[in-house]
Amino acid sequence: DTEVTQTPKHLVMGMTNKKSLKCEQHMGHRAMYWYKQKAKKPPELMFVYSYEKLSINESVPSRFSPECPNSSLLNLHLHALQPEDSALYLCASSHPWTGMETQYFGPGTRLLVL
């Protein structure tokens, strides 16, 4: 089973709203990722959690706030976003062990900021 689930599938929010994206996996992976993807572009890494600790923050603006409550869940809290933040937000997970680092992606949340 290589399933990563994400909710919601679509989200429309105003620039003053607060919303959260959710990602879940039950593959026993201990590394989880948030990516941002614009149309016809490759994903851009935002955050990496390893063993529930934030290990990489790719200089993402503070209006994006990640959270990893446990080894299966990853959240991305959104606040005061800008229209240019509209994109597909992908979650991925992997084992953090040598030889098992293949990342498996969720279907994404398509975000529109008005």
Added chain:
Amino acid sequence: AQTVTQSQPEMSVQEAETVTLSCTYDTSENNYYLFWYKQPPSRQMILVIRQEAYKQQNATENRFSVNFQKAAKSFSLKISDSQLGDTAMYFCAFMKDSGGSNYKLTFGKGTLLTVNP
């Protein structure tokens, strides 16, 4: 820093034919992994195939195979007997082997493949 180059922004192929997508990369690392991911229109990104740099044998997965040339830093994807469902954006990606402590995938810009009936 690593870079991944996909020189073909778009390609098309007739159903049942064979197509090859090219990917080159630049790295000073000796141990690393290479991946091809497929992302159909408005659908999930899925792993197509993976290659460990220390393995000389080219990886294969059913109709998908790679031609891995480590010295030339080339990693092309061959799709045999193309099917309509193969229509997708294909991303080549690189990850260095840091003993489980590095998680960064470096992606190419992608090749949009269209399979025509």
